[in-house]
Amino acid sequence: MKVQLFVPPGGYFAERWSKGSSMPPLGILYIAAVLEKEGIEVQVVPADVLGLGWREIRSRILDYKPDIVGVTTTTENRFQSFKLIGLAKKTLPSALTVLGGPHASLAAEDSLLHIPELDLVVRGEGELTMIDICRALERKMDFSSLAHLAGISLRLDGRVMANQPRSPITNLDGLPFPAFHLVPFEKYNFKIEVPGHGQLPAVNIMTSRGCPFNCNFCATPVNWGRTVRLRSPLNVIREIEFHVERRGSRVIFFYDDTFNTSAKRVEEICDLMIERKLSVFWRAEVRMDLMSKGLLAKMKQAGLFHLSFGVEAGSERVRNKIIDKKVKVKDYHSLVAWCLELGVIPNAFFIVSHPTETWEEARETIGLIEEYKDKVEASIAILHVYPGTPLERTARERGVIPPDFSWARKRTRGIITLPTAQGDVPLYLDKLSWSQISEILFRWASSRGRISIARKLPRIIANIRSWGDLERYVVMAFVFLKLKARKILIK
Numbered sequence: 257m258k259v260q261l262f263v264p265p266g267g268y269f270a271e272r273w274s275k276g277s278s279m280p281p282l283g284i285l286y287i288a289a290v291l292e293k294e295g296i297e298v299q300v301v302p303a304d305v306l307g308l309g310w311r312e313i314r315s316r317i318l319d320y321k322p323d324i325v326g327v328t329t330t331t332e333n334r335f336q337s338f339k340l341i342g343l344a345k346k347t348l349p350s351a352l353t354v355l356g357g358p359h360a361s362l363a364a365e366d367s368l369l370h371i372p373e374l375d376l377v378v379r380g381e382g383e384l385t386m387i388d389i390c391r392a393l394e395r396k397m398d399f400s401s402l403a404h405l406a407g408i409s410l411r412l413d414g415r416v417m418a419n420q421p422r423s424p425i426t427n428l429d430g431l432p433f434p435a436f437h438l439v440p441f442e443k444y445n446f447k448i449e450v451p452g453h454g455q456l457p458a459v460n461i462m463t464s465r466g467c468p469f470n471c472n473f474c475a476t477p478v479n480w481g482r483t484v485r486l487r488s489p490l491n492v493i494r495e496i497e498f499h500v501e502r503r504g505s506r507v508i509f510f511y512d513d514t515f516n517t518s519a520k521r522v523e524e525i526c527d528l529m530i531e532r533k534l535s536v537f538w539r540a541e542v543r544m545d546l547m548s549k550g551l552l553a554k555m556k557q558a559g560l561f562h563l564s565f566g567v568e569a570g571s572e573r574v575r576n577k578i579i580d581k582k583v584k585v586k587d588y589h590s591l592v593a594w595c596l597e598l599g600v601i602p603n604a605f606f607i608v609s610h611p612t613e614t615w616e617e618a619r620e621t622i623g624l625i626e627e628y629k630d631k632v633e634a635s636i637a638i639l640h641v642y643p644g645t646p647l648e649r650t651a652r653e654r655g656v657i658p659p660d661f662s663w664a665r666k667r668t669r670g671i672i673t674l675p676t677a678q679g680d681v682p683l684y685l686d687k688l689s690w691s692q693i694s695e696i697l698f699r700w701a702s703s704r705g706r707i708s709i710a711r712k713l714p715r716i717i718a719n720i721r722s723w724g725d726l727e728r729y730v731v732m733a734f735v736f737l738k739l740k741a742r743k744i745l746i747k
């Protein structure tokens with residue numbers, strides 16, 4: 257049994273890499289690690305960092321002759337993943353084509369209905385399901401042997417079927433560490449700037465899965481469930497030590513959706529880092545309401561230098577009644593104050609154009625950003641709709657997404673995207689006008705001291721697909737000039 261796992265070429269990952277630094281794909285590497293442990297032959301092809309074109313991908317498939325071609329996908333890079341599935345099936349029709357990852361999990365039926373070359377979708381965590389698929393095929397080299405496997409969706413006799421979900425992996429410590437040795441690690445050139453120390457070699461680690469909250473736009477509770485599963489502090493420390501020894505990592509990026517669901521576990525991880533004198537810097541993403549000054553001080557002592565958290569909106573109504581975020585603006589002010597006092601860089605995420613959000617409410621968001629303009633790293637995006645989320649349901653109910661919308665079709669009338677600046681995903685536009693949204697984005701960019709229109713212009717022009725796109729860019733240009741003339745843009 258031979259499995260070939262791909263990260264698709266092009267798209268967002270490749271773009272990040274072209275800027276010189278990106279990180280290995282943990283999902284594919286976890287799957288590769290468990291397959292290796294089971295004695296199943298596996299190859300990982302990160303087409304993004306290898307800079308492979310379609311012809312080279314075809315050669316890789318022909319050379320390796322896999323029984324299974326697996327491709328990872330997020331909604332942003334779904335079209336590249338779909339194309340790879342199509343190419344794999346045409347190149348080696350005997351290979352089983354499998355799609356996994358957040359987009360595949362949450363739009364399994366849609367993908368199978370629209371991509372005839374796709375045999376099967378693995379929903380949610382892929383480790384145990386992939387082992388089961390390999391074992392079932394080994395026993396009986398026949399597609400029908402997969403018909404009852406948990407955690408997959410497939411097409412049988414022309415009908416798309418969703419099998420029962422797979423139970424979440426409860427003991428994450430039982431998983432091997434991701435198979436970093438199967439990718440050319442140095443090609444990622446993953447470096448993170450640490451103030452006073454320059455660009456240091458970094459590595460990404462995931463220490464938990466799932467989130468108990470249910471923010472309307474977020475894929476995690478649907479994809480990984482609302483029961484949080486935590487790796488033990490010792491298991492996390494062992495992985496850090498492994499990366500420090502093996503690849504000289506100096507910065508750890510904890511990519512958990514919410515690193516601090518258990519404050520006790522964070523403290524224990526910090527205690528071990530201090531005790532073992534791990535000389536690493538680290539950053540993490542947390543929920544503001546679960547932080548305390550004491551915990552932050554301990555985290556800082558253990559090497560934390562950068563802390564990210566979602567604020568999402570300035571307005572209490574939008575944040576809590578619409579998004580269901582369940583955090584207060586006072587949590588934000590306290591956390592920022594503690595970060596500034598303790599010397600940790602605060603990094604806040606905001607989103608604009610929530611359902612029913614008014615101009616006054618959006619101004620509360622930009623107000624919060626401008627209030628801390630030189631103190632907090634803020635980022636903002638126009639609200640995107642992702643499959644399977646509560647927001648997708650709202651978008652369909654309110655006609656933001658038409659009833660016949662498919663995630664597998666490149667263009668749909670009535671869907672608004674801004675691929676160059678915001679990715680190829682439907683934007684949720686409601687009460688705010690395009691010029692109001694543009695004003696928010698320009699004021700945010702100005703507060704960060706960078707408006708990089710000139711650099712993006714060629715790609716913006718290349719991505720104009722309709723009169724509507726053109727109109728939106730023209731409106732943006734007018735808003736930009738107006739704000740400049742009124743000296744509202746600071747830089």
Ligand code: B12
Nearest residue numbers: 268282283326327328330331332356357378381382475476
């Ligand atoms: C790290 C990360 C990034 C990194 C990616 C780096 C990298 N090379 O991995 C960066 C910073 C670049 C990034 C960017 C973005 N991200 Co991001 N990111 C994450 C994050 C926090 C962790 C990813 C990770 O490592 N997970 C750990 C692994 C183990 O999980 P996994 O990848 O899901 O894999 C498991 C299963 O999905 C499955 N599986 C995955 N692939 C395959 C393939 C096969 C064949 C099989 C069988 C199974 C399988 O098995 C794996 C093991 O169980 C996730 C949140 C999350 N909880 O995963 C968001 C997440 C993936 N990102 C998300 C988004 C929206 C974005 C951005 C749009 C943000 C933005 N506005 O810029 C961009 C778009 C990037 C893109 N083109 O895809 C969404 C995706 C939603 C969706 N429907 O696609 C997520 C889920 C966050 C969320 N809660 O909504 N991101």
Ligand code: SF4
Nearest residue numbers: 467469470471474513
């Ligand atoms: S945004 Fe964060 S807190 Fe909200 S559901 Fe997603 S992971 Fe959980």
